[in-house]
Amino acid sequence: MGKTALITGSARGIGAAIALRLAKDGFDIALNDVSERSFEDNDIMERISALGVKCEKFIADVSDYKQCEEMVKAVKETFGTIDALVNNAGITRDGLLLRMAEENYDDVIRINQKSVFNMTKLVGAVMLRQKSGKVVNLASVAGLYGNPGQMNYSASKGAVIAMTKTAAKELGSRGINVNAVAPGFIKTPMTDKLTDEQRNAMLAQIAMKRYGEPEEVASVVAFLCSADAAYVTGQTIEISGGLSM
Numbered sequence: 676m677g678k679t680a681l682i683t684g685s686a687r688g689i690g691a692a693i694a695l696r697l698a699k700d701g702f703d704i705a706l707n708d709v710s711e712r713s714f715e716d717n718d719i720m721e722r723i724s725a726l727g728v729k730c731e732k733f734i735a736d737v738s739d740y741k742q743c744e745e746m747v748k749a750v751k752e753t754f755g756t757i758d759a760l761v762n763n764a765g766i767t768r769d770g771l772l773l774r775m776a777e778e779n780y781d782d783v784i785r786i787n788q789k790s791v792f793n794m795t796k797l798v799g800a801v802m803l804r805q806k807s808g809k810v811v812n813l814a815s816v817a818g819l820y821g822n823p824g825q826m827n828y829s830a831s832k833g834a835v836i837a838m839t840k841t842a843a844k845e846l847g848s849r850g851i852n853v854n855a856v857a858p859g860f861i862k863t864p865m866t867d868k869l870t871d872e873q874r875n876a877m878l879a880q881i882a883m884k885r886y887g888e889p890e891e892v893a894s895v896v897a898f899l900c901s902a903d904a905a906y907v908t909g910q911t912i913e914i915s916g917g918l919s920m
């Protein structure tokens with residue numbers, strides 16, 4: 676195929692599933708995560724390389740502009756092009772508003788929201804020169820509807836949805852599609868941290884009465900990165916088993 680996808684926070688969870696799926700679709704894969712340690716105890720590089728596509732990993736904290744700049748330069752030098760960017764890296768630091776520490780608010784905004792500015796600006800410049808590209812941002816149902824205990828997270832994901840629309844308007848005339856997905860409850864290390872009470876409360880609201888799998892997010896992201904979605908931009912697709920309708 677000769678196309679490259681860069682997926683942030685892709686050592687594990689939804690990011691790893693997206694990387695694997697895009698590799699199956701023929702993309703060469705630039706993996707990213709915040710530390711070498713993130714790649715320990717998983718075989719994502721081996722699984723992707725076994726598919727016969729090129730795969731390299733790039734260590735960078737995507738909330739840090741300078742590190743993003745160095746990573747994007749290195750990815751461009753390694754692969755020649757960047758055709759798809761998936762802004763997936765994200766964290767939670769949950770807590771009720773009145774008990775939420777200021778640093779937990781700031782960390783979530785920096786990692787979930789500023790990272791999207793950093794990466795879209797830097798990779799957007801590469802895509803502008805190519806006159807083509809796909810950007811997919813990982814938002815959340817929390818960014819659409821709010822969620823108790825997630826003032827920081829829902830603010831960051833609501834911003835990601837607004838940033839998706841703005842980037843789509845700025846870049847659309849240059850052949851660049853920018854979309855978001857808003858997952859509900861997906862089984863990953865991020866949601867493993869929730870209590871049984873929180874899980875059961877969530878399950879009661881889900882029309883399909885089950886949690887989602889990372890692969891079910893990856894397949895929608897793959898569609899948005901494909902030629903089949905050529906006329907889709909600025910949209911946020913909810914992947915929540917009917918959590919909210």
Ligand code: NAP
Pocket residue numbers: 683684685686687688689690707708709710712713735736737738762763764765766786813814815816857858859860861862863864865866
């Ligand atoms: P996850 O299992 O916690 O994986 C997130 C990945 O991002 C981890 O590998 C993590 O690295 C990496 N990361 C964290 N901070 C980073 C940074 N500053 N720079 C680079 N990488 C960083 O989470 P997930 O459930 O797969 O979530 C992926 C995305 O989907 C997130 O944006 C999340 O908000 C969104 N989402 C998830 C759900 C869900 O139900 N799981 C629902 C809605 C939206 P370490 O392992 O080293 O920490």
